[in-house]
Amino acid sequence: MTKPRFHPGYAIGLAGLIALPFVVTALFPSSEKYYLHLAIQVLLWAFIYTGWSLMGRFGLTSLGHGAFTGVGAYVTVLLWNYAGLTPLIGIPLAVLLAAALGLIVGYPCFRQRITGHYFALLTLALAEFVRLCIIGLRDLTGGSLGTQPQRYGNGISLYAVQFEPDRTLAYFIALATWVIGLYIWHRVDRSMDRYALEAASQDEDAASSVGIDVTREKLKITALSSAMCAFGGAMFGQYQMYIGPDTIAGLGVSLNIVFAAIAGGVYVMLGPTFGAFFTQMLAETLRVSIQGSEALKSWLGSSALALDSAIYGALLVFFIIYMPKGIVGTFLEWVEKRKSGP
Amino acid sequence: MDCALDIFFLEAVLNGVLLAGLLALLALGLNLVFGVIDVVWICYAELVMVGMYAIFHFYKVVGLPLPVAMLAGILIVAMAGIILHVVVIRPVLETPPINQLLVTGGVLFFLQAAATMAFGVEFRNIGVQLGSVSFADMYFSWNRIITFVMALAIVFGLWLFLRRTFIGTAIRAVSQDRHIMPLMGVDTRQIYLITSAIGGGLAGLAACLMVLQFDIYPQIGLQFGLLVFMICVLGGLGNMVGGFVAAFIIAQFITIGGSCFATEWGYAIAFLFFMVMMFLRPRGLFGSKA
Amino acid sequence: MSAPMLVLKDVNAGYGHFQALFDVSMRVEAGEAVAVIGSNGAGKTTLLRVISGLLPATSGSMAMEGVDLRRTPPHKIIEAGIAHVPESRRLFPGLTVEENLRMGAYVRSARAHFSERLDYVYGLFPRLKERRNQLAGTMSGGEQQMCAIGRALMSKPKLILLDEPSMGLAPVIVSQVFDLVRRIRSEGYTVLIVEQNVAQVLKVVDRAYLIEVGRVQKSGSAADMLASDDIRKAYMGI
Numbered sequence: 063m064t065k066p067r068f069h070p071g072y073a074i075g076l077a078g079l080i081a082l083p084f085v086v087t088a089l090f091p092s093s094e095k096y097y098l099h100l101a102i103q104v105l106l107w108a109f110i111y112t113g114w115s116l117m118g119r120f121g122l123t124s125l126g127h128g129a130f131t132g133v134g135a136y137v138t139v140l141l142w143n144y145a146g147l148t149p150l151i152g153i154p155l156a157v158l159l160a161a162a163l164g165l166i167v168g169y170p171c172f173r174q175r176i177t178g179h180y181f182a183l184l185t186l187a188l189a190e191f192v193r194l195c196i197i198g199l200r201d202l203t204g205g206s207l208g209t210q211p212q213r214y215g216n217g218i219s220l221y222a223v224q225f226e227p228d229r230t231l232a233y234f235i236a237l238a239t240w241v242i243g244l245y246i247w248h249r250v251d252r253s254m255d256r257y258a259l260e261a262a263s264q265d266e267d268a269a270s271s272v273g274i275d276v277t278r279e280k281l282k283i284t285a286l287s288s289a290m291c292a293f294g295g296a297m298f299g300q301y302q303m304y305i306g307p308d309t310i311a312g313l314g315v316s317l318n319i320v321f322a323a324i325a326g327g328v329y330v331m332l333g334p335t336f337g338a339f340f341t342q343m344l345a346e347t348l349r350v351s352i353q354g355s356e357a358l359k360s361w362l363g364s365s366a367l368a369l370d371s372a373i374y375g376a377l378l379v380f381f382i383i384y385m386p387k388g389i390v391g392t393f394l395e396w397v398e399k400r401k402s403g404p
Numbered sequence: 405m406d407c408a409l410d411i412f413f414l415e416a417v418l419n420g421v422l423l424a425g426l427l428a429l430l431a432l433g434l435n436l437v438f439g440v441i442d443v444v445w446i447c448y449a450e451l452v453m454v455g456m457y458a459i460f461h462f463y464k465v466v467g468l469p470l471p472v473a474m475l476a477g478i479l480i481v482a483m484a485g486i487i488l489h490v491v492v493i494r495p496v497l498e499t500p501p502i503n504q505l506l507v508t509g510g511v512l513f514f515l516q517a518a519a520t521m522a523f524g525v526e527f528r529n530i531g532v533q534l535g536s537v538s539f540a541d542m543y544f545s546w547n548r549i550i551t552f553v554m555a556l557a558i559v560f561g562l563w564l565f566l567r568r569t570f571i572g573t574a575i576r577a578v579s580q581d582r583h584i585m586p587l588m589g590v591d592t593r594q595i596y597l598i599t600s601a602i603g604g605g606l607a608g609l610a611a612c613l614m615v616l617q618f619d620i621y622p623q624i625g626l627q628f629g630l631l632v633f634m635i636c637v638l639g640g641l642g643n644m645v646g647g648f649v650a651a652f653i654i655a656q657f658i659t660i661g662g663s664c665f666a667t668e669w670g671y672a673i674a675f676l677f678f679m680v681m682m683f684l685r686p687r688g689l690f691g692s693k694a
Numbered sequence: 695m696s697a698p699m700l701v702l703k704d705v706n707a708g709y710g711h712f713q714a715l716f717d718v719s720m721r722v723e724a725g726e727a728v729a730v731i732g733s734n735g736a737g738k739t740t741l742l743r744v745i746s747g748l749l750p751a752t753s754g755s756m757a758m759e760g761v762d763l764r765r766t767p768p769h770k771i772i773e774a775g776i777a778h779v780p781e782s783r784r785l786f787p788g789l790t791v792e793e794n795l796r797m798g799a800y801v802r803s804a805r806a807h808f809s810e811r812l813d814y815v816y817g818l819f820p821r822l823k824e825r826r827n828q829l830a831g832t833m834s835g836g837e838q839q840m841c842a843i844g845r846a847l848m849s850k851p852k853l854i855l856l857d858e859p860s861m862g863l864a865p866v867i868v869s870q871v872f873d874l875v876r877r878i879r880s881e882g883y884t885v886l887i888v889e890q891n892v893a894q895v896l897k898v899v900d901r902a903y904l905i906e907v908g909r910v911q912k913s914g915s916a917a918d919m920l921a922s923d924d925i926r927k928a929y930m931g932i
Contacts, residue, residue, distance in 0.1 A: 123502050125509075170683035179444050179505045183637065184682055186630055191675040198668035313626060317509055324506065368520035368622075375514030382507040383495045570800055573793050580786045586768035587746060587778045589801035589849070 079237055083230045098229040100346060104338045105236035106298050109243040111323045111334035113290030116250060116283055118320070118328040121177070121263035125316050126185030127291050129192040132311025133160040134292030135299035139211045140202060142222065149211075149223035153296045160292030161285040168284040172277040175266065186313065193312035208306025211299065226303050239297055240335070243290060247331050250286070255279055291319075321378050327388025336390045345370050412663065415542040420659035421652065422544060425552030428651035429613060430628060431635040432558060432644065433606030437485075438633070439642035440566070441599050442579045443493055444504040447512035449629030450519075451488075451604060455481040455611025456620045457519060460528050470532065477615075478608035485604020486597055494596075512625070519622040527619035534616065551613045558609070559644050566644075575599050576642070631671075634678040638688050646690035653677070699724045699884055700745070700776075700853055705754035707744045714740040716908045717754070722853065727875075727885040729895045729916070731929065732905040738888040739781055741905065742855050745886075746778045747771045758853065772801055775852035782862060783842040787831025791822055791841050794830050798848030807850070815844040818877065836867035843874055847883075854878065856887040860894065872898055892929040896920045 082101065087094040114127050137156035141147040147155075167188055171181060197205050214222035218231070225232045250256055261269040262276045270276050299305040308314055318341070326337025348370040385392045434448045445451070455477045462473035492511055496503040534546035566572035574590050575598070585592045618624070635654055639646030654674050661670025681689070700722040707715045714737045722728045730738050743749040745756060747768030756763040758774045766774060777798075785794050795815060799808045816823035819840050825833065830841060839859055846854055859875065860868040872894050879885060879898070889895035896902060896916045904912040904925065912919070919925055 121500075121502075123506075125505075167679070174683060174686050176682065176686055179501045180637070180682070180686070182502060182505055183630075183633055184679060187634065187675045187678050190630055191672055191679070194668045194672035194675065198666055198672060200666075313630075317513070320506065320509070321513075368517040370517075371513050372517035372521065375510045375512065375517060378510030378513065379492055379507050380510075382503050382510065383492075386499075386503070570796065570805060573789065573796050574800060576793075577786045577789060577797055580788050581784055583748070584780050584784045586748065587772065587780065588797045588845075589769050589772040589804075590797075591767075591769045 076241070083233050087230075095229050098233050100342060102229070102232055102236040102301060104335075104342045105233075105240040106294055106301065107322070107342070108335040108338035109236075109240050109297075110291050110294035111319055111326070111338055112240075112243040112247055112331075113287050113294060114319045115323045115328040115334045116247065116290070117287045118323055120259040120280075120283065122280065122284070123178075123182050123320070124185040124287075125182045125313075125320060126187070126189035127288070127319050128189040128311045128313065128316035129185075130160040130164065130288040130291040131295030131298070131315060131319075132189075132192050132196060132307070133163060134295030135305045135310045136196060136203060138296040139209060139299055139305055142211050143209070144202070148221050149296070149300060150221065153223065153293065156296050157289045157292045161289040164284045164288030165281055168281050169277070172280045177266075186316070189311070189313055189316045193307050196307040196311060203307070206307055208304060208309065210304050213303065217303075223300050224303070226301055232301055235297070236301070239294070243294075244331060244335075246286070246290065250283070251331070255282060259283060321374060323388075324386075325377065325381050325388055327391030327394075329387060330390050330394060333388050333390040337388065340389065341374070344373065348373065411541050413660070416659045416663040417656065418542065418544065419548070420656040422548035422552050423659055424648070424652040424655035425555040426548065426610075426613065426617070427628070427631065427635055427655055428648045429551060429555040429558065430607075430610045430632050431639070431647045431651060432555075432562060433603040433610065434632050435636045435639070435642060435644060435647050436562070436575075436599060436606065437603035439636050439640075439647075440575055440579055441596060442501070442641075443489070443497075443596070443600075444501060444508060445488065445493075445603070446505050446508040446629070446633075447488075447515060447625070448607060449625030449627075449632060450512050450515040451481050451484055451607045452611045452614060453519060453620070453622070453625050454484055454515060455608040456615045456618075456624070457523055457528075458608075459611060459615050460530055460620055463530055464528075470530075474612040474615075477611055478605050481608030481611065482601045482605035485600040485602075485607070488604075489596055489600035493600075497596075512629075516622045516625065523620075523622070525622065527621045529619045530615055532616055545617070547613070547617045551617070554609075554613060555648070558606070559648055562606075563644055571595075571598065579642070631674070634675070638678060638681055640688035640690035643688070643690050646688060650689060698722070699759055700886065701755075701757045702745070703755045705741075705744060705751050705756060707740060707749055707751045709749075713752075714908050715744065715751075718905070718908070718910055719754075720903050720910065720913070722884060722886050724852075724884055725882065726901065727879050727887065727899040729899040729902040730886065730888045730905055731890070731892050731895065731902055731919075731925075732911075733929070734890065736905045737908040738905055739857055740908075742778060742857050742886075742888055745771075745776065745855060772849055772851070773803065776855060777846035777849055777851035777853070778855040779842045779846045779857060779859065781857040783835075783838045785830040785833075785838055785841055785845070788829065790827050790829055791833070792826040794841055794845050795822070795848050798845035801849055804849040808848075811848050811850065815847050818847070818881070819844055834867075835863045836870050839863070839867075839871050840874060843878065847878070851883065853884045853886060856885060856889075858888055858890060860889065860891045868894065892925065 083098055086097045090097060110131060114124070117124055134156045137159055138149050138152045141152040141155065142149055171184060176184060196203050203209055211224070214224055217224055217227045225235055258269065258274045258279045261274060262279060266276050295310050298310060322337035322341040323334045325340055326335065327333030352369065381388065387395060430452065434445065437443050437445055458480045459473045459477035462468045462476045463470050488511065492507050493504055496507055536543050536545040566576055574595055578585060578592060578595050582592060631654060635647055635650045639650035657674040657677060658670040661673045698721045702718055702720050705715055705718045706713065718741065730741060732738050740749060744751050745763065747763065747766065751764055758776055761774050763771065763774065786797065795812060796808070799805055799811055804811065821837060822841055822844055825837065830838065833841065856875065859871050863871060868891065875885065875887065875898050887895060887899065896919055899916050901915055902913065902919045903910050
């Protein structure tokens with residue numbers, strides 16, 4: 063389904079998003095930080111999920127993208143903390159490193175035609191390997207406790223790429239990041255590579271026989287995907303002012319990415335974004351209702367946080383079986399069916 | 405770094421052998437389901453966790469004798485295997501296998517969360533100690549020795565079952581050509597159910613031995629889940645003996661790496677080894693399946 | 695003597711919206727060998743799949759010695775005495791010859807007599823005995839066909855369905871395969887054989903049906919069919 067390139071809907075949506083912080087501040091003067099925080103989370107994760115979906119939509123389902131977000135975050139912070147290197151250079155370096163990692167792992171994979179669930183297993187191993195290295199290098203990284211980028215001055219600085227205290231500024235940075243992510247998706251969508259990769263995901267042999275260099279195409283998209291996720295991871299670190307091997311790397315993060323992207327829909331531009339929105343809202347709603355409900359609190363006690371995991375799990379099962387195209391994808395399909403009539 | 409070739413090193417190597425027994429036992433159930441009938445249960449380790457909690461519950465909370473509690477644990481996980489197949493795997497069997505991985509991934513989240521809600525995050529232990537035996541200044545726990553022997557026995561038993569019986573042969577045939585099974589009078593659905601039950605039962609059996617050695621907590625599956633998959637793939641899918649050898653290699657990386665450097669590095673090296681081997685020999689060290 | 699074993703009446707079947715068989719009626723009598731001939735895509739393989747229950751019939755009736763096949767689940771068809779040798783052999787490539795033969799005897803009734811049947815099949819096909827521990831996937835086409843037929847014999851069937859046994863095989867092997875068919879005929883099995891190699895198959899069977907575009911166009915004794923001008927022109931290039 064091809065929408066015209068600059069549908070008025072997009073412009074309106076974007077305008078709305080730009081106006082959002084001011085609207086929120088006006089409506090909720092005391093808790094605007096909280097709402098903006100939610101929005102920033104959604105936007106940054108949406109960027110990361112969109113990056114993952116660049117591979118996911120072509121059948122390259124990686125369960126190890128936590129490795130790239132982790133590399134992005136940790137390399138940036140470590141270069142700042144130990145080498146005093148400004149993230150303005152540190153972040154691009156981290157991104158390049160992550161892309162290199164993606165290429166190094168991807169190349170033998172694609173040459174050997176490792177696909178499907180074997181590819182997924184391998185990526186799982188990669189994510190865990192990175193996480194273990196992070197913990198192993200505890201003198202540098204703080205091990206399982208994580209670490210923080212050293213605050214520069216009052217916490218707002220271009221040189222240190224820090225902006226956490228000013229939520230509105232942080233919001234606009236996150237918004238810009240997200241928009242860039244969508245633009246990248248859009249460019250991939252319009253490129254010949256997209257068709258090449260779609261062909262390859264259907265039948266690699268047939269694709270190579272018409273001259274598509276399948277390995278090269280896969281490597282290109284892998285580099286892009288890992289770069290995007292690394293960038294997202296780095297930005298997250300700069301925003302949260304904290305990074306940990308389980309919050310920005312590892313198996314849990316990897317699986318969360320997959321779940322959210324699939325729930326939203328990986329074949330559609332706004333699918334991953336919706337997935338981010340959906341999962342964040344789900345987590346928040348659960349958190350708030352558990353806080354608010356004495357009954358639930360007493361029943362679950364300290365394990366209350368597990369409830370959203372349980373629901374995620376059940377939903378993931380549900381989505382894979384009944385809605386493999388995700389919420390947005392299935393919705394769009396439904397709309398198409400209505401349009402083309404009985 | 406403490407890597408002298410002394411008695412501690414030897415102890416680590418031998419403990420590695422014993423650890424291999426445990427890892428091999430864990431891998432057996434998965435090798436049957438993933439290796440033989442080609443179904444992906446990414447939540448396999450969580451099934452073992454369910455078995456461990458079941459045994460804990462029946463032994464410590466309900467007060468049944470330990471052997472009975474263990475039997476109950478095995479049966480519960482066997483049933484869980486069947487339920488998993490019917491509810492979660494069957495609907496996606498005819499779709500790309502990645503869906504099985506994702507759907508059991510959802511079950512992984514769910515089981516960990518359910519265990520947290522039911523039993524809390526504290527570590528539990530059934531408090532049974534079998535003691536250890538010492539030999540030339542080295543100590544080996546009886547738990548591990550029993551596990552090793554059991555693993556050998558079950559590998560052999562499973563091998564006999566798969567090679568010599570009609571059902572075992574049918575289970576192997578199903579992954580090679582599912583669609584002509586009815587022509588031989590084989591009800592494919594039944595074979596999947598039987599295999600799921602046996603796979604679950606083996607996970608339950610592994611739980612019995614795990615529960616003697618380790619504390620139980622909801623995230624325990626994350627410690628060994630991926631390792632078990634790696635062992636199955638490295639040993640060549642469906643190859644039980646290959647799995648044993650792969651378990652041995654991985655266990656040595658873990659124990660020697662762990663004693664020379666920090667624990668994480670032992671595991672990290674094992675994972676790295678896996679990735680490199682996947683590139684060099686995607687079929688595994690002894691894989692033969694086309 | 696002429697008790698009809700397999701009876702099909704007005705069978706219709708298809709794949710989704712695409713109908714492959716239209717009102718197909720035929721019968722096979724005990725002890726006979728019957729061929730189903732026709733060009734590619736005519737519906738011949740579909741016919742065998744419908745009899746075996748791999749594809750459901752949408753209407754019509756099928757009975758094997760009076761047993762209603764449409765009411766029989768696919769994995770029970772073999773208990774009715776029908777053994778199907780699929781197109782392209784479809785042996786289990788990772789299993790040995792003997793394990794493939796064992797799969798043929800999987801049904802309860804056959805398991806009890808497994809060793810006797812095994813000896814019998816090895817007696818018929820000594821080459822299989824030589825290769826009993828060889829992986830089926832590593833054998834040549836002709837040997838695989840031998841093994842596939844042996845596998846079907848393991849369940850002591852009354853009726854053997856052979857789906858294009860000569861397909862994909864070199865001409866020299868093809869005549870060996872038809873010798874195999876003659877062999878099992880002489881052992882007394884009833885055979886329904888689907889074939890594209892019209893010239894060879896008509897020399898081996900008693901009767902034949904010609905199916906084109908999913909319908910039975912012609913039927914008759916093998917001799918009549920061989921003599922028929924249309925068939926000679928269309929299928930034998932004469």
